[in-house]
Amino acid sequence: xxxxxxxxxxxxxxxxxxxxxxxxxxxxxxxxxxxxxxxxxxxxxxxxxxxxxxxxxxxxxxxxxxxxxxxxxxxxxxxxxxxxxxxxxxxxxxxxxxxxxxxxxxxxxxxxxxxxxxxxxxxxxxxxxxxxxxxxxxxxxxxxxxxxxxxxxxxxxxxxxxxxxxxxxxxxxxxxxxxxxxxxxxxxxxxxxxxxxxxxxxxxxxxxxxxxxxxxxxxxxxxxxxxxxxxxxxxxxxxxxxxxxxxxxxxxxxxxxxxxxxxxxxxxxxxxxx
Numbered sequence: 001x002x003x004x005x006x007x008x009x010x011x012x013x014x015x016x017x018x019x020x021x022x023x024x025x026x027x028x029x030x031x032x033x034x035x036x037x038x039x040x041x042x043x044x045x046x047x048x049x050x051x052x053x054x055x056x057x058x059x060x061x062x063x064x065x066x067x068x069x070x071x072x073x074x075x076x077x078x079x080x081x082x083x084x085x086x087x088x089x090x091x092x093x094x095x096x097x098x099x100x101x102x103x104x105x106x107x108x109x110x111x112x113x114x115x116x117x118x119x120x121x122x123x124x125x126x127x128x129x130x131x132x133x134x135x136x137x138x139x140x141x142x143x144x145x146x147x148x149x150x151x152x153x154x155x156x157x158x159x160x161x162x163x164x165x166x167x168x169x170x171x172x173x174x175x176x177x178x179x180x181x182x183x184x185x186x187x188x189x190x191x192x193x194x195x196x197x198x199x200x201x202x203x204x205x206x207x208x209x210x211x212x213x214x215x216x217x218x219x220x221x222x223x224x225x226x227x228x229x230x231x232x233x234x235x236x237x238x239x240x241x242x243x244x245x246x247x248x249x250x251x252x253x254x255x256x257x258x259x260x261x262x263x264x265x266x267x268x269x270x271x272x273x274x
Contacts, residue, residue, distance in 0.1 A: 067121030109253050113201075117176030120208060120246050124172065124241040127165040127215060133232065134158030134222060143225045155220060161215075168207050171198035201254045214238025 062166060135158035144150045182191045182199070197203030219228055219236035 004038065068209065083122055083237050097149060113250065113253060114176075114177065115228050116246050117172055119242070120250075121169060121177060122203070123208070123239055123243050123246065124165045124231055125171040126235060127161055127211065128169075130215065130218060130232070130236060130239070131158040131161035131165065133219075133228075134161065137222075137226050139226045148224065154225065157218075161218075162210070164207075167195050168211075171195050171204060175199060176201065176204065205250035207246045208243045208250070210246030212240045212242075212247060215241075217242060 023053055134154050139154065141153055174182065182195075183190055192199070198207060215236055217236070217240075223227060246260045
């Protein structure tokens with residue numbers, strides 16, 4: 001029995017020693033694990049604190065950038081508003097100065113317009129002369145391929161020229177030179193019907209421009225059908241160019257006076273009908 005007890009004790013002792021060694025190793029491992037966990041916790045806290053500080057720095061930087069952008073936008077808006085106001089004031093000053101200049105020049109331009117109207121009346125007299133020549137001058141027999149139709153064509157051209165020139169002459173003298181209008185004319189004449197836009201300066205300007213294009217080559221073309229003298233062709237050229245220049249002058253400067261001169265600095269023609 002004693003031997004068996006000793007034998008059992010010899011078997012239990014290594015197991016107990018192994019368990020003690022295992023416990024000791026476990027305690028050491030547990031202590032090392034606790035130390036590692038503590039170290040990891042410290043590193044985690046440091047990383048978290050660093051992240052919070054970085055986020056706070058980014059937030060402050062973003063707020064500063066937003067504030068800077070807002071200030072730059074405000075400055076840009078103020079600069080743009082100032083530039084726009086300066087441009088508007090400069091434009092207004094330019095318009096005012098231009099209007100003042102045209103008001104000072106209005107009386108002189110008005111005299112020039114009056115002289116041009118006198119010249120236009122003389123031009124219309126030349127138109128009437130050319131119209132009568134077209135009606136009365138015979139054609140070359142060799143050119144009358146259509147007989148009487150060729151003759152009537154040029155007679156019609158002359159009558160058209162006379163028919164359009166007479167109302168223009170009346171309107172030019174009465175409105176452009178005398179500047180009296182047609183208020184005193186008899187109502188039965190119905191002036192507003194046969195004068196139309198010729199009562200107005202712009203209407204007469206358009207007439208002279210169109211008549212200039214028509215009259216300029218008129219006698220040269222008629223010379224192909226009839227024996228015309230050279231002076232009539234030259235007269236046609238001269239009247240056409242002068243009519244174009246006069247109509248353009250009236251159209252431009254009458255329009256400028258109407259736009260820039262707001263007050264009655266020169267005599268306006270009464271536009272009412274009889």
